[in-house]
Amino acid sequence: MTKVLTVGEILVEIVATTRGDGFREAQPLIGPFPSGSPAIFIDQVGKLGTPCAILSRVGADDFGQVNLDRLAADGVDISGVSVAPGEATGSAFVRYREDGSRAFIFNIANSACGRLDATPEGDALIDTCGHMHLMGTALSAPGLAARALEAMERIKAKGGTLSFDPNLRPEILDTPGLRPALDRVLAQTDLFLPSGDEIFLFTAACDEAGAVADLLARGVRDIVIKRGAQGASHFDAKGRTDAAPIAVEEIDPTGAGDSFGGAFVSFWLAGAPPATALAYANAAGARAVTKLGPMEGTSTRAELDALITPVQGH
Numbered sequence: 001m002t003k004v005l006t007v008g009e010i011l012v013e014i015v016a017t018t019r020g021d022g023f024r025e026a027q028p029l030i031g032p033f034p035s036g037s038p039a040i041f042i043d044q045v046g047k048l049g050t051p052c053a054i055l056s057r058v059g060a061d062d063f064g065q066v067n068l069d070r071l072a073a074d075g076v077d078i079s080g081v082s083v084a085p086g087e088a089t090g091s092a093f094v095r096y097r098e099d100g101s102r103a104f105i106f107n108i109a110n111s112a113c114g115r116l117d118a119t120p121e122g123d124a125l126i127d128t129c130g131h132m133h134l135m136g137t138a139l140s141a142p143g144l145a146a147r148a149l150e151a152m153e154r155i156k157a158k159g160g161t162l163s164f165d166p167n168l169r170p171e172i173l174d175t176p177g178l179r180p181a182l183d184r185v186l187a188q189t190d191l192f193l194p195s196g197d198e199i200f201l202f203t204a205a206c207d208e209a210g211a212v213a214d215l216l217a218r219g220v221r222d223i224v225i226k227r228g229a230q231g232a233s234h235f236d237a238k239g240r241t242d243a244a245p246i247a248v249e250e251i252d253p254t255g256a257g258d259s260f261g262g263a264f265v266s267f268w269l270a271g272a273p274p275a276t277a278l279a280y281a282n283a284a285g286a287r288a289v290t291k292l293g294p295m296e297g298t299s300t301r302a303e304l305d306a307l308i309t310p311v312q313g314h
C-alpha cells in the first residue's frame with residue numbers, strides 16, 4: 001500500500017468554551033488538545049489503517065509529547081519528527097465570535113516546527129513514501145516551506161502523487177513567497193481539495209464550473225470542493241458527484257476539512273471510486289464537527305460506516 005507523507009505544523013490548541021469578542025471575555029479556556037492541520041489530516045489517515053508519516057519538529061516539552069503520543073497510538077510513523085531541546089512546540093488559541101465565526105492566534109513561525117530543517121531521518125522517511133499531502137499552512141514559515149517543497153519534488157520525481165489542500169487562513173496570507181509556492185504546488189497537484197471559494201485563488205475563471213474546467217485542463221486529475229455544512233462535491237474528467245451533508249450537531253468545526261481530506265486521500269489511494277471516497281470523507285468531516293477539540297473527531301472505519309450505512313446504503 002502506498003505510504004502517505006505530510007509535512008507541517010504539530011501544535012497544541014487551547015480552546016475558548018464561551019463566545020466573546022476577545023479572549024478575556026471567552027473564558028474559560030481548555031486544552032491542550034493535539035492540533036495542527038497536517039497532524040489532524042495524518043491522524044485521520046492513520047486511523048483508517050493507511051500507512052502514513054509526518055515530517056515535523058516539536059520542542060522537548062509536554063505539548064510536543066501530547067501530539068506525538070496521539071499520532072503514534074493512531075498508527076502514524078513519527079520517525080521524521082525532530083524533538084528540539086530548548087525550543088517550544090507551536091500553539092494556537094481559538095475563540096468563537098458572537099456570530100459563531102472563529103478567531104485564531106497562531107504561534108507557529110517562531111516555534112520549533114517553523115525551523116524544520118533537513119535531517120537524515122527525514123530524508124530516509126521521504127524515500128519510503130509514494131504520496132504527499134501538502135497544506136497551505138506548511139508554506140507559512142521559510143524553513144518549513146523549503147522542506148515541504150523539497151519533499152514534494154522528491155516524491156513527484158519518483159512517480160508519486162500529490163494532494164493539495166490550500167487551507168489558506170487569513171493569518172498566513174501575508175507570508176513572503178507564499179504565492180509562487182502555491183503556484184508551484186498546484187502545477188504538480190493530482191488531487192486538489194479546496195474549501196468554499198478558495199478555488200478562485202487559483203484560476204481566472206469567475207464561476208465554479210469554469211474554475212473546475214480550467215484546473216482539470218491544467219492537469220489536476222480530481223477536484224474535491226468542501227462546502228462545510230452544505231456537504232462536498234467531486235469533479236473529474238467524467239463529471240460531478242455531490243455528497244449531501246450528514247445531519248449532525250456541530251460542536252466545534254475545527255479539523256473538519258483535515259479529517260475530510262485524510263479520509264478522501266485514504267480511499268482515493270486504495271483505488272475506491274470517487275463517489276465512495278467522497279461519501280467516507282463527507283462522513284469524516286461530519287463526525288469531526290461533533291467533538292470539541294480539533295483532533296478529537298478523527299474516525300475509524302467502523303465509526304464512518306456507522307454514519308454512512310443508514311444514509312447512503314454503502
Ligand code: ADP
Nearest residue numbers: 195226227228229231232245256257282285286
Ligand atoms: P474546512 O475546515 O477545510 O473549511 P469544511 O468546513 O468545508 O472544511 O468541512 C469539510 C467537510 O466536512 C465538508 O465538506 C462536509 O463534508 C463536512 N462538514 C463540515 N461541517 C459540517 C456540518 N456542520 N455538518 C455536516 N458535515 C459537515
